[in-house]
Amino acid sequence: MTLDLKKIRNDFPILGRQLRPGVRLTYLDSTATAQKPLQVIEAMDEFYRKFNANIHRGVHTLAEESTALYEGARERIAKFINASSARQVIYTRNTTEAINLVAYSWARANLKQGDLVILTEMEHHSNLVPWHMLQAERGIELEFIPVTQDGLLDLDAYKTLLERQPKLVSFTHMSNVLGTINPAAEIVHLAHQAGSIALVDGAQSAPHLKVDMQALDADFYAFSAHKMCGPTGIGVLYGKTTLLETMPPFLGGGDMIREVKLRSFRANSLPHKFEAGTPAIAEAIGFGAAVDYLTSLGMDNIAAHEHEISEYAMERLEEIPGLKLFGPSADKKGGVASFILDGVHPHDVAQILDQDGIAVRAGHHCAQPLHEKFQIPATSRASFYLYNTKEEVDLLVKGIYKVKEMFG
Amino acid sequence: MDDLYREVIIEHYKNPSYRGKLDPHDISFADNNPLCGDHIQIDLQVSAEGIVTDARFDGQGCAISQASADLLLESIIGKTLEDVKKINKDYILDLLGIELGPVRLKCALLSLKVLKAGVYGLQEAGDDLVE
Numbered sequence: 306m307t308l309d310l311k312k313i314r315n316d317f318p319i320l321g322r323q324l325r326p327g328v329r330l331t332y333l334d335s336t337a338t339a340q341k342p343l344q345v346i347e348a349m350d351e352f353y354r355k356f357n358a359n360i361h362r363g364v365h366t367l368a369e370e371s372t373a374l375y376e377g378a379r380e381r382i383a384k385f386i387n388a389s390s391a392r393q394v395i396y397t398r399n400t401t402e403a404i405n406l407v408a409y410s411w412a413r414a415n416l417k418q419g420d421l422v423i424l425t426e427m428e429h430h431s432n433l434v435p436w437h438m439l440q441a442e443r444g445i446e447l448e449f450i451p452v453t454q455d456g457l458l459d460l461d462a463y464k465t466l467l468e469r470q471p472k473l474v475s476f477t478h479m480s481n482v483l484g485t486i487n488p489a490a491e492i493v494h495l496a497h498q499a500g501s502i503a504l505v506d507g508a509q510s511a512p513h514l515k516v517d518m519q520a521l522d523a524d525f526y527a528f529s530a531h532k533m534c535g536p537t538g539i540g541v542l543y544g545k546t547t548l549l550e551t552m553p554p555f556l557g558g559g560d561m562i563r564e565v566k567l568r569s570f571r572a573n574s575l576p577h578k579f580e581a582g583t584p585a586i587a588e589a590i591g592f593g594a595a596v597d598y599l600t601s602l603g604m605d606n607i608a609a610h611e612h613e614i615s616e617y618a619m620e621r622l623e624e625i626p627g628l629k630l631f632g633p634s635a636d637k638k639g640g641v642a643s644f645i646l647d648g649v650h651p652h653d654v655a656q657i658l659d660q661d662g663i664a665v666r667a668g669h670h671c672a673q674p675l676h677e678k679f680q681i682p683a684t685s686r687a688s689f690y691l692y693n694t695k696e697e698v699d700l701l702v703k704g705i706y707k708v709k710e711m712f713g
Numbered sequence: 714m715d716d717l718y719r720e721v722i723i724e725h726y727k728n729p730s731y732r733g734k735l736d737p738h739d740i741s742f743a744d745n746n747p748l749c750g751d752h753i754q755i756d757l758q759v760s761a762e763g764i765v766t767d768a769r770f771d772g773q774g775c776a777i778s779q780a781s782a783d784l785l786l787e788s789i790i791g792k793t794l795e796d797v798k799k800i801n802k803d804y805i806l807d808l809l810g811i812e813l814g815p816v817r818l819k820c821a822l823l824s825l826k827v828l829k830a831g832v833y834g835l836q837e838a839g840d841d842l843v844e
Binding site for chain 2: 651656
């Protein structure tokens with residue numbers, strides 16, 4: 306089924322915005338954060354208008370209602386990723402915090418000096434720096450699955466690395482720069498065969514692909530609401546129950562305890578064990594509304610639409626003289642087009658496109674080592690989501706020709 | 714907005730007068746803009762009286778950062794190091810002749826940060842140098 310773009314675009318009030326007189330927004334930066342549909346905005350608005358109260362342990366009506374909404378969202382998020390149980394869905398602030406939760410709780414309880422963690426060269430800083438920090442603290446070793454010139458993971462090199470018996474393989478499902486969709490289930494399977502556990506950074510896959518925890522078999526899967534039409538400030542760490550049960554708590558405070566004495570505490574059961582303090586309640590409810598929205602459109606339909614836009618964008622961009630695209634061919638990637646333009650810095654490209662209301666991102670996109678690998682300081686990145694159209698790709702192409710003319 | 718890419722800026726970006734390195738030099742300092750990975754190195758030759766006699770910058774970055782580096786170096790040759798220490802944000806904006814938002818301001822001020830860190834003999838170029 307193809308998406309009804311006219312109807313969808315009407316769901317997103319911001320897409321109708323005039324930035325300046327006669328300049329309409331063309332939003333091509335969803336990989337950084339997606340826009341929010343009315344369904345999400347209204348769910349959060351309704352929460353504050355009708356239901357706002359702190360969750361858990363309250364007996365008054367509002368407290369019961371807000372708890373039910375907060376936990377109901379968790380159930381629907383669990384279903385969205387096909388987790389066996391909502392207890393495996395731990396609310397965090399975002400993907401970064403979810404990965405840090407694993408680094409602080411699981412890794413500090415299980416990794417010692419000399420233990421190997423395998424990452425990849427295409428990781429976002431959020432899946433590099435927590436491990437750098439642990440390396441400094443614990444003396445763990447880090448190795449990286451190399452990225453080939455066409456932007457794919459070198460799986461043969463990975464298999465060789467696995468001979469060194471890693472304790473953890475932590476990798477991105479989909480690159481936020483190259484758009485590469487990695488064979489996640491295969492990478493997880495190989496990790497398990499080597500006796501390692503596997504963490505999948507799903508920040509870019511959960512918004513764009515149908516993800517299924519049973520098929521993926523990852524031990525941990527981390528993702529953020531704001532990249533999938535939900536609000537900022539809320540994300541999820543999914544984990545296998547056996548691991549989560551044995552992990553020590555992450556942050557200490559209210560809600561994560563079963564019992565507190567003056568000199569001791571007993572931790573709460575899952576998932577609350579990892580949710581200290583008053584959480585982002587309205588945001589969790591907004592996240593629930595976002596997965597409802599995506600489900601109503603159908604993740605397969607969303608993926609198909611993005612693929613069509615992305616393929617068209619690659620074709621059009623490749624025609625531009627002096628423009629170099631990074632990453633694999635359209636059949637191996639999501640809706641991300643990172644490029645450089647001869648003689649023009651990516652910042653200048655982004656700024657001139659902004660003149661016509663076209664929002665693209667410029668920089669290293671929190672993946673500095675990957676840019677170093679390709680020996681470029683920065684790229685311009687246009688990214689596409691369920692609401693983008695071919696007409697917007699045409700505007701982008703027209704804008705890039707304008708940049709070339711200015712710097713000509 | 715078209716102002717942002719005034720001809721003078723494009724011209725200094727494409728044909729800078731002070732790009733390169735100085736060997737020997739009396740002061741050299743380099744730093745990055747962590748937001749975008751822009752990199753600038755500045756070399757100075759300074760006379761016994763503390764007057765900047767020559768200056769060059771090297772590195773890579775956007776039109777704003779490269780043009781501001783070129784304009785800045787052009788403007789400090791002949792000045793004393795004490796005068797260079799007094800240069801602030803407004804001085805750069807006057808040189809460029811444009812208004813900038815907070816993100817692009819960092820591009821424009823990178824060269825000044827690097828210059829002042831070098832002149833003060835600092836280890837790191839802090840944002841406080843360009844306030």
